[in-house]
Amino acid sequence: MTVAEPALAFRGVDKRYGETVAVEELSLVVDPGETFGFLGPNGAGKTTAIHLALGFVRPDRGRVEVFGHDVMATPRQVRRRVGVLPEGFDGYDRLTGREHVEFAAASKGVEAESSTLLDRVGLRGDADRRVASYSKGMRQRLLLAMALVGEPELLVLDEPATGLDPAGTARLREVIGAAVEDGATVFFSSHDLTQVEAVCDRVGILRDGRLVADETVETLRDSASARAVVDIRTGDAPTPLVDRLCRLDGVETVDVDGRSVSVSCSRDRISTVIDAIGESPVPIEGITTETSSLEEAFLDRTTGTEVVE
Numbered sequence: 257m258t259v260a261e262p263a264l265a266f267r268g269v270d271k272r273y274g275e276t277v278a279v280e281e282l283s284l285v286v287d288p289g290e291t292f293g294f295l296g297p298n299g300a301g302k303t304t305a306i307h308l309a310l311g312f313v314r315p316d317r318g319r320v321e322v323f324g325h326d327v328m329a330t331p332r333q334v335r336r337r338v339g340v341l342p343e344g345f346d347g348y349d350r351l352t353g354r355e356h357v358e359f360a361a362a363s364k365g366v367e368a369e370s371s372t373l374l375d376r377v378g379l380r381g382d383a384d385r386r387v388a389s390y391s392k393g394m395r396q397r398l399l400l401a402m403a404l405v406g407e408p409e410l411l412v413l414d415e416p417a418t419g420l421d422p423a424g425t426a427r428l429r430e431v432i433g434a435a436v437e438d439g440a441t442v443f444f445s446s447h448d449l450t451q452v453e454a455v456c457d458r459v460g461i462l463r464d465g466r467l468v469a470d471e472t473v474e475t476l477r478d479s480a481s482a483r484a485v486v487d488i489r490t491g492d493a494p495t496p497l498v499d500r501l502c503r504l505d506g507v508e509t510v511d512v513d514g515r516s517v518s519v520s521c522s523r524d525r526i527s528t529v530i531d532a533i534g535e536s537p538v539p540i541e542g543i544t545t546e547t548s549s550l551e552e553a554f555l556d557r558t559t560g561t562e563v564v565e
């Protein structure tokens with residue numbers, strides 16, 4: 257019996273650009289058939305990690321493997337098995353959609369059914385128009401068609417939903433679902449939680465180049481449902497209240513915007529927070545409590561405990 261190699265593995269990877277640490281001590285394994293969401297705010301290091309996975313940049317330390325192959329040692333073999341939707345590529349205005357797909361096939365050394373692929377992303381009727389006349393969303397769909405050339409075993413998608421309208425995002429989800437059904441692994445980088453939640457099995461969260469979470473979407477949801485946000489509207493400057501709230505156990509963030517204060521805490525600390533508000537000398541005009549969403553769970557992991565004013 258052979259044990260399947262991970263589709264993608266970062267093994268203790270560091271990457272710096274001059275003084276900037278883009279990725280630090282990144283260790284992460286994505287198994288074949290998984291749909292992995294790679295989340296993080298702007299500048300967290302997602303694109304750098306993707307460039308490392310594709311062998312576009314060399315790690316300063318550690319190694320990256322695709323299906324067990326070191327991407328720096330065997331870049332060609334690796335790229336043949338990978339389909340990439342890069343961030344920030346708009347295509348070539350003078351070429352048609354079909355020519356883009358044919359170009360992608362030629363550079364990969366494979367045949368491509370351009371009509372089928374363009375149909376899959378909803379561009380069949382526009383296949384022979386020049387990309388100059390494509391909208392942002394159409395360009396993004398075209399990039400997805402190019403990524404699908406050669407039926408890649410690993411699809412690496414960097415912010416694939418950029419510029420897509422709701423129909424486009426639904427189509428993207430459908431295409432990803434079909435690829436996974438055919439046995440592909442998907443590595444999906446995004447700062448858009450809704451997308452990730454809808455599509456992925458597992459999520460890695462990157463913050464300042466470091467992986468701060470690696471868990472299933474279900475676990476992330478559970479940790480979100482164990483949490484709450486208390487929003488307070490004060491009738492006066494809230495500083496004494498904020499000081500008091502910041503000292504409470506179980507309070508994770510206190511955000512202040514004028515006379516609005518938003519406290520994020522574990523659900524079992526809500527009553528303590530409410531008591532502290534009642535005991536504070538600051539007049540209160542209103543309080544609302546919400547249990548937190550996946551989005552808050554994400555933000556907590558990516559911003560940590562802090563006061564934002």
Ligand SMILES: Nc1ncnc2c1ncn2[C@@H]1O[C@H](COP(=O)(O)OP(=O)(O)OP(=O)(O)O)[C@@H](O)[C@H]1O
Nearest residue numbers: 273276277278296297298299300301302303304305
């Ligand atoms: N070629 C480069 N030269 C210098 N610094 C770079 C380079 N590429 C990335 N960086 C820096 O590395 C850090 C990580 O950037 P990266 O683009 O990987 O983040 P990201 O998570 O993809 O962000 P975004 O969501 O904005 O695309 C940033 O501080 C960025 O300025």
